[in-house]
Amino acid sequence: MSVPLLDLSAQYQPLRSELLAAITRVCDSQRFILGPETESLERELAALVGVPSAVGVSSGTDALLVAMMALDIGPGDEVITPTYSFFATAGCVVRIGATPVLVDIDPATYNLDPRAVAAAITPRTKAVIPVHLYGQCADMDEIMAIASNAGVPVIEDACQSIGATYKGRQAGAIGTTGCFSFFPSKNLGAFGDGGLVTATDETLGKRIKILRTHGGERRYYHQEVGGNFRLDELQAAVLRVKLPHLDAWTKARQTNAARYRALFTDRGLDKIDGVVLPVERSDRSHIYNQFVIRVPKRDAVKAHLQASGIGCEVYYPVPFHLQECFQHLGYAQGAFPEAEAAANNSLALPIYGELTEAQQAEVVDAIAAAS
16 A cells, blocks of 8 residues: 555545635636735734744745844844754844754654753844754743743744644744744645744734745835735645644644554554654644654665655654755764764655545554564
8 A cells, every 4th residue: 555645635535615716716806916815814824823923934944034034133143043953943044144053852752952052142143943843842932931031032933833833822923923834744734835933022012024025014115124025825725725624633643642542552663762753742733744754774674665655754854954955063073962863764654534444454554574
């Protein structure tokens, strides 16, 4: 049985007529940029996250970029980020002229280690970016306390964690700003790129909205230099169709995660030395954008799965401090052992909501055969 890492068509087919009607509605209106679909989506997502301001933007990457611009981060500033994440987390820091200060991760959750944040704070620190990786929030109480003591804002990289909660609060509603991605593989995915910036302060949210359109509140009148970070109406319309289903899709992923645990236990794989299943902290919810295990001889297991028709992926094989483009930062191999270990032995398995029990059994049986 072939099992893809992600099957977008399984999600699309039940919603096909509704999605096509939404796209037709936008086409008939001939309003393609910052129209009623975007405005409605922003209100709906602000209500979901529980914030006064939500601004639709062109991608998760641009969400991070415009959030840092709105916080006046630039040359000479330092921004603390984990060294283990999708490239945009650190890449956007460099794009605005600041310096990423990389720190190690908590090996259990893959998220930013608060102790490392505390050690990395300097007078030049201008922000901290915790990443809620794979769908589970970082230790936000500790991170917020550290940032508050230093007088710096917290930018939540929630690009993989829409709907995740931390002690009852939504990802993106805890820090100064929250940044989300609607890349098609996300739990709430568009038909292309899209993103969102949330703000817990309305004045900051208003500035983000101005920066989204070249720094102008009125057309052709510019208070400052911004960028073109606008969310397309077509993408907003697609997301509005999908949004009411987000909770059910998330619960389906959580059900699949629980089933994986049972299957691993039934086959004794949980007792194999070095095999580690995802850790769920009791004070937060995990939405399972990815189901990432640790496994000995990861590359051999990955090759076996792929040869067996099982989709899998390594997120992420090279931490930032070992990326060629960041060699000027001066970090050496071994500087962040937990991140390097995760890069070397982690493997993402199929977890999408429409995955069947038989498909999951096929995935686990293939891992058992490879082990």
